[in-house]
Amino acid sequence: xxxxxxxxxxNDNHTNDSYMGEQSSPDAHHDHSHGVSFExxxxxxxxxxxxxxxxxxxxxxxxxxxxxxxxxxxxxHNFSDVLGLLLAWGATYLASKKAGELYSYGYRxxxxxxxIINATVLVFAAFYIAFESIEKFLSPSPIAEIPMMIVASxxxxxxxxxxxxxxxxxxxxxxxxxxxxxxxxxxVVSAGVVVGAIxxxxxxxxxxxxxxxxxIVFVILAGTWGLLRDSVNLILxxxxxxxDRQAVYQYLQGIxxxxxxxxxxIWAMSTYENCLTAHLVMPENTLWDSEDGxxxxxxxxxxxxxxxxxxxxVEKDLECANTDCD
Numbered sequence: 001x002x003x004x005x006x007x008x009x010x011n012d013n014h015t016n017d018s019y020m021g022e023q024s025s026p027d028a029h030h031d032h033s034h035g036v037s038f039e040x041x042x043x044x045x046x047x048x049x050x051x052x053x054x055x056x057x058x059x060x061x062x063x064x065x066x067x068x069x070x071x072x073x074x075x076x077h078n079f080s081d082v083l084g085l086l087l088a089w090g091a092t093y094l095a096s097k098k099a100g101e102l103y104s105y106g107y108r109x110x111x112x113x114x115x116i117i118n119a120t121v122l123v124f125a126a127f128y129i130a131f132e133s134i135e136k137f138l139s140p141s142p143i144a145e146i147p148m149m150i151v152a153s154x155x156x157x158x159x160x161x162x163x164x165x166x167x168x169x170x171x172x173x174x175x176x177x178x179x180x181x182x183x184x185x186x187x188v189v190s191a192g193v194v195v196g197a198i199x200x201x202x203x204x205x206x207x208x209x210x211x212x213x214x215x216i217v218f219v220i221l222a223g224t225w226g227l228l229r230d231s232v233n234l235i236l237x238x239x240x241x242x243x244d245r246q247a248v249y250q251y252l253q254g255i256x257x258x259x260x261x262x263x264x265x266i267w268a269m270s271t272y273e274n275c276l277t278a279h280l281v282m283p284e285n286t287l288w289d290s291e292d293g294x295x296x297x298x299x300x301x302x303x304x305x306x307x308x309x310x311x312x313x314v315e316k317d318l319e320c321a322n323t324d325c326d
Contacts, residue, residue: 112268112271140207
């Protein structure tokens with residue numbers, strides 16, 4: 001027999017509980033920011049997009065003039081940065097919109113879509129640089145080393161500087177992590193171009209330019225794998241990275257009065273919010289008599305496991321573990 005359900009919405013500053021069909025006090029404080037300051041994020045995106053778009057145009061022209069495939073590859077990767085930043089920015093904005101009749105969860109999952117598209121764009125950018133580098137290996141031609149050094153050095157400053165705008169958010173939001181990686185890898189790409197130009201300037205070895213391009217491809221693919229893997233896992237509703245499902249199970253199993261836990265599901269609502277549903281078999285029904293007990297569970301799951309939205313169904317006997325008791 002099912003005797004009740006509980007839902008907690010645990011944000012960074014509070015837990016919002018529903019108990020036996022009654023909402024918590026209307027005076028309760030509601031904060032849906034989940035620790036994310038959208039005003040600061042919007043400013044970060046504005047600065048990053050404007051700086052990278054301007055630099056990309058200048059770098060592309062200089063790459064053609066300098067006849068450098070590594071510099072052209074850097075420009076192409078920079079342009080993918082702009083597209084990726086715009087995508088991440090749009091997803092972050094949509095995630096802040098309220099839920100509606102059609103989209104009852106709002107648009108939070110667009111952040112997951114943005115993360116996976118960003119990872120895919122990085123992979124395609126790497127293959128483009130690889131193609132251009134191989135072609136340059138087969139047909140080497142003189143390059144203008146000094147312009148390469150100057151432009152790529154500016155690129156290091158711009159990409160590293162704008163990457164720092166997302167260094168904090170990347171730790172808790174996979175979407176912002178994608179934006180950070182785009183910019184960070186472009187700084188690495190630009191550094192590789194500078195080193196290649198210096199070597200060519202002193203040795204005249206033209207094959208260095210495409211070799212640097214291929215090394216850049218390796219760095220991008222190696223670093224993007226984690227983002228792509230995590231993004232695919234989230235879109236398939238896998239347990240989010242950093243959450244130990246067995247540890248969550250043991251925590252719920254250890255609650256006073258719980259004899260069994262089943263139908264435990266943990267997934268990501270967005271790149272920064274996680275959800276949990278579970279059935280708790282409680283023959284003595286001790287927890288259902290205490291609203292404070294639910295509040296404590298919600299707060300613990302938030303603090304220990306970074307789970308923000310919790311829905312628990314309490315069942316009176318073990319038969320409900322294998323049958324529909326609604």
